[in-house]
Amino acid sequence: MADPLSTTFAALADPTRRAILARLTGGEATVTELAEPFAMSLPAVSKHLRVLQRAGLIAQGREAQWRPCRLEAGPLKQVSDWMERYRSFWEESFERLDEYLEVLKTKEGTTGGRDHSPD
Amino acid sequence: MADPLSTTFAALADPTRRAILARLTGGEATVTELAEPFAMSLPAVSKHLRVLQRAGLIAQGREAQWRPCRLEAGPLKQVSDWMERYRSFWEESFERLDEYLEVLKTKEGTTGGRDHSPD
Numbered sequence: 001m002a003d004p005l006s007t008t009f010a011a012l013a014d015p016t017r018r019a020i021l022a023r024l025t026g027g028e029a030t031v032t033e034l035a036e037p038f039a040m041s042l043p044a045v046s047k048h049l050r051v052l053q054r055a056g057l058i059a060q061g062r063e064a065q066w067r068p069c070r071l072e073a074g075p076l077k078q079v080s081d082w083m084e085r086y087r088s089f090w091e092e093s094f095e096r097l098d099e100y101l102e103v104l105k106t107k108e109g110t111t112g113g114r115d116h117s118p119d
Numbered sequence: 120m121a122d123p124l125s126t127t128f129a130a131l132a133d134p135t136r137r138a139i140l141a142r143l144t145g146g147e148a149t150v151t152e153l154a155e156p157f158a159m160s161l162p163a164v165s166k167h168l169r170v171l172q173r174a175g176l177i178a179q180g181r182e183a184q185w186r187p188c189r190l191e192a193g194p195l196k197q198v199s200d201w202m203e204r205y206r207s208f209w210e211e212s213f214e215r216l217d218e219y220l221e222v223l224k225t226k227e228g229t230t231g232g233r234d235h236s237p238d
Binding site: 074083 | 196
């Protein structure tokens with residue numbers, strides 16, 4: 001069996017499943033409500049819900065007919081904690097890019113703002 | 120073909136690939152250096168590197184023999200941006216849990232700190 005973080009990432013690797021999670025940030029929803037925006041059969045949506053449920057990203061109520069789904073925060077917190085160690089890395093990268101663009105802008109200025117004709 | 124975010128999440132859904140990324144936060148490394156900590160053949164590691172490369176999470180130099188790999192920040196920034204909309208959600212969840220634990224502690228206090236004998 002996969003480790004919890006791998007199971008979470010695998011569950012997030014699908015646009016339909018991410019759209020379902022986005023919908024659930026607005027509150028609980030039934031399977032039928034969740035299926036509505038998708039050109040997809042109810043069994044196909046249920047399959048996606050099972051993947052999300054196995055990853056602990058959603059939980060489903062026990063009421064026989066309704067069984068509303070809700071978002072669960074735990075695994076997303078885990079992803080965020082994992083991401084944290086890379087934050088400094090990508091922030092630095094984008095700062096370096098900014099600095100580079102500043103240097104380019106300054107160069108443009110000192111070379112007298114030559115016009116570049118389009119190819 | 121999968122959308123970029125799905126490709127990134129799929130690439131992150133493996134502990135070996137996440138360990139490779141973690142190693143690369145310390146700087147560039149060759150395939151042989153990256154393979155060292157794993158009980159894994161070089162082709163098996165190369166396969167993981169190709170998945171990371173296709174997701175744009177790493178880039179590999181062009182020097183024939185060495186071809187050092189380095190971490191690329193872009194896709195991780197994308198994941199972080201995606202996560203951002205869920206941040207308030209899990210922060211609230213954990214605050215609610217804290218509040219609940221506070222209530223439990225207060226209750227413990229007002230019921231006179233009864234001893235619970237272990238079962």
